[in-house]
Amino acid sequence: MVNDLVVEATDLHKEFQRDAFQVIALQDVHLTVQKGEFVAFMGPSGSGKSSLLYIIAAIDRPTRGRVKVLGRDLLQLKERAMADWRNENIGFIFQTFNLIPVLTARENVELPLLLTHLSRQERAEHAATALGLVGLSDRMDHYPRQLSGGQEQRVAIARAIVSDPSIILADEPTGDLDAQSAQEILTILSRLNRDHGKTILMVTHDPHAARHASKIRYLEKGQLLPEGAPQPE
Amino acid sequence: MPLPLSYNLKNLTVRKTTTLMTALGIGLTVAVLLGILALVGGLDKALQATGHPLHLLVMRKNSLSELVSQINREAVSSIRNKPGIQQLDGEPMVSPEIVTVINLPRHNSPDGANVNIRGLPPMGIRMRSNLKLIEGRWFRPGQREVVVGKSIARRYVNAGVGDRLRFGRGDWNVVGVLDAGNTAFDSEIWVGLNQLATDSNRMEVLSSVLVRASDPVSLQALQNAVADDQRLYLEGKREVDYYLEQTNSAEPVKFLGIFVAVIMAVGSCFAAMNTMYAAVARRAREIGTLRVLGFSGGSILLAFMIESLLLSLLGGLIGVLLVLPLHGLESGIGNNLTFSETGFDFRLSPAIVAAGVGFASIMGLLGGLLPARGAARESILSALREL
Ligand SMILES: Nc1ncnc2c1ncn2[C@@H]1O[C@H](COP(=O)(O)OP(=O)(O)OP(=O)(O)O)[C@@H](O)[C@H]1O
Ligand SMILES: [Mg+2]
Numbered sequence: 001m002v003n004d005l006v007v008e009a010t011d012l013h014k015e016f017q018r019d020a021f022q023v024i025a026l027q028d029v030h031l032t033v034q035k036g037e038f039v040a041f042m043g044p045s046g047s048g049k050s051s052l053l054y055i056i057a058a059i060d061r062p063t064r065g066r067v068k069v070l071g072r073d074l075l076q077l078k079e080r081a082m083a084d085w086r087n088e089n090i091g092f093i094f095q096t097f098n099l100i101p102v103l104t105a106r107e108n109v110e111l112p113l114l115l116t117h118l119s120r121q122e123r124a125e126h127a128a129t130a131l132g133l134v135g136l137s138d139r140m141d142h143y144p145r146q147l148s149g150g151q152e153q154r155v156a157i158a159r160a161i162v163s164d165p166s167i168i169l170a171d172e173p174t175g176d177l178d179a180q181s182a183q184e185i186l187t188i189l190s191r192l193n194r195d196h197g198k199t200i201l202m203v204t205h206d207p208h209a210a211r212h213a214s215k216i217r218y219l220e221k222g223q224l225l226p227e228g229a230p231q232p233e
Numbered sequence: 234m235p236l237p238l239s240y241n242l243k244n245l246t247v248r249k250t251t252t253l254m255t256a257l258g259i260g261l262t263v264a265v266l267l268g269i270l271a272l273v274g275g276l277d278k279a280l281q282a283t284g285h286p287l288h289l290l291v292m293r294k295n296s297l298s299e300l301v302s303q304i305n306r307e308a309v310s311s312i313r314n315k316p317g318i319q320q321l322d323g324e325p326m327v328s329p330e331i332v333t334v335i336n337l338p339r340h341n342s343p344d345g346a347n348v349n350i351r352g353l354p355p356m357g358i359r360m361r362s363n364l365k366l367i368e369g370r371w372f373r374p375g376q377r378e379v380v381v382g383k384s385i386a387r388r389y390v391n392a393g394v395g396d397r398l399r400f401g402r403g404d405w406n407v408v409g410v411l412d413a414g415n416t417a418f419d420s421e422i423w424v425g426l427n428q429l430a431t432d433s434n435r436m437e438v439l440s441s442v443l444v445r446a447s448d449p450v451s452l453q454a455l456q457n458a459v460a461d462d463q464r465l466y467l468e469g470k471r472e473v474d475y476y477l478e479q480t481n482s483a484e485p486v487k488f489l490g491i492f493v494a495v496i497m498a499v500g501s502c503f504a505a506m507n508t509m510y511a512a513v514a515r516r517a518r519e520i521g522t523l524r525v526l527g528f529s530g531g532s533i534l535l536a537f538m539i540e541s542l543l544l545s546l547l548g549g550l551i552g553v554l555l556v557l558p559l560h561g562l563e564s565g566i567g568n569n570l571t572f573s574e575t576g577f578d579f580r581l582s583p584a585i586v587a588a589g590v591g592f593a594s595i596m597g598l599l600g601g602l603l604p605a606r607g608a609a610r611e612s613i614l615s616a617l618r619e620l
Contacts, residue, residue: 059525059613080529087527094617098522102243112526114237159526 043219091160150181263552269490284472317451328357352429369409505600521616537605545597
């Protein structure tokens with residue numbers, strides 16, 4: 001069972017220096033996530049949800065503590081190695097989609113593959129497959145501005161899964177979407193979790209969205225509430 | 234693998250106006266620089282290339298130019314008898330010459346400009362081995378005939394073959410045009426020595442004597458011999474050096490031109506920098522996203538440098554197009570030593586065009602450096618948080 005631990009965070013602290021103030025974003029966070037879990041993180045604004053996700057994604061480093069993801073101690077990685085590691089192992093989905101506006105859907109999805117050794121042909125095939133998985137095979141040559149918000153987020157999901165990472169991190173993926181588009185996104189994420197065995201960590205404010213997860217964890221003032229604790233008001 | 238080139242190109246075409254404005258600014262700078270390089274290149278060629286390495290130009294001591302020098306005929310015979318002079322068909326290669334200046338009306342300048350008239354014997358023509366007659370024939374002894382340099386023929390009124398020029402005591406028939414390979418002689422009018430001597434009443438007093446030494450050692454010996462002969466009060470200058478000194482009169486033009494170009498270049502650098510800073514700021518979140526996807530700071534730096542380079546290359550291209558019509562254009566510059574004007578061409582050689590494009594690239598790279606470095610160094614978190 002130990003080998004199936006995807007995330008192992010111990011005693012995580014994160015502080016930000018803002019002018020003269022110390023802002024504590026995370027304190028004493030202990031978190032383990034099993035392979036194949038779909039965990040939703042909830043909590044008030046500023047409770048440290050994004051900060052936690054960024055640390056697990058090797059985008060940011062904790063001020064203190066240890067974090068192992070997929071058996072790898074992230075604190076040992078240098079800047080450049082962190083970038084390679086993210087490219088290989090993490091699919092990240094943003095609230096604001098963050099597609100590159102001058103690139104088509106297909107080109108956006110191909111971006112992470114530019115850092116691999118795949119040939120042009122293979123990259124095109126992988127991108128087509130990923131876009132197919134999110135139901136956008138017919139929109140491959142569209143630019144982001146020609147797509148609806150829901151479609152943009154589906155392209156972003158395709159981009160997150162194109163290099164077949166084992167972990168998908170999503171920071172309020174439905175935050176900018178209408179109810180129907182949000183539902184589509186959640187369905188896709190559930191399917192990726194159930195059918196493709198992806199481990200998913202999703203931050204959300206929406207209790208309905210959180211219900212798609214297999215487990216909900218709450219953060220408050222930088223602290224991760226114990227598992228099974230009652231939902232705070 | 235870095236970000237694809239199409240990403241840079243698309244980002245440039247998306248903001249067409251900014252891209253074009255910046256490129257145009259760089260283009261104007263490149264155009265000014267190319268114009269100056271062409272001008273300086275033409276001038277240098279016109280003045281420096283004049284002269285034969287074995288030629289000694291003998292003038293009165295301390296004369297700054299042939300125009301103000303005076304040598305009497307006795308001195309000429311004395312020079313003719315010195316050792317170390319090369320012979321041609323049994324005759325020493327010595328050419329006594331008279332140089333005067335006249336004012337001729339010029340196309341698009343009714344006040345006219347000063348032109349050198351050179352009176353010289355047949356040997357003087359034979360000693361200038363690189364020049365050729367491109368039209369007509371040489372003047373005949375005893376006739377009021379002249380041969381004009383090709384710059385004169387093109388730039389002055391009534392200076393073509395068959396035309397008559399009026400100076401001195403009357404009219405002169407233009408019978409030929411000479412091409413001296415863009416050297417200073419292209420801006421002179423040549424006439425027989427005796428004809429000019431009679432016309433200007435200078436039978437006894439000439440301007441200079443051109444002598445060809447048989448070898449470099451003799452050249453030095455001749456130069457010393459002339460200087461040591463106290464009675465003559467003459468000095469010999471290597472012909473090449475003489476024309477090199479005249480180039481100095483173009484220095485202020487060169488300096489001013491380069492000064493203007495440098496100031497414009499600094500301005501263009503800042504324009505490119507401004508454009509790139511704006512691009513980096515506008516795309517902060519995009520940069521953060523690319524970093525999250527696994528692109529390194531280095532590839533972000535590279536992407537923005539390439540973008541700035543492409544921008545400036547476009548500018549370089551615009552600059553070259555702007556100056557293209559100037560190619561081959563002729564102009565002249567006054568010379569304060571000879572009181573006359575030397576004609577020259579704007580020449581856009583491939584080297585000059587390459588210099589312009591290279592110059593544009595340098596402006597682009599310098600202008601792009603700080604913004605690109607900023608983009609590469611910003612932390613992913615703060616890039617993502619920007620709106
Ligand atoms: N780069 C930063 N610099 C300074 N302070 C930061 C930075 N990132 C986060 N913080 C602070 O850390 C705390 C936690 O922020 P975080 O973004 O993790 O919260 P969150 O739970 O994701 O909030 P939200 O629901 O609004 O997205 C907040 O007080 C925030 O202001
Ligand atoms: Mg957040």
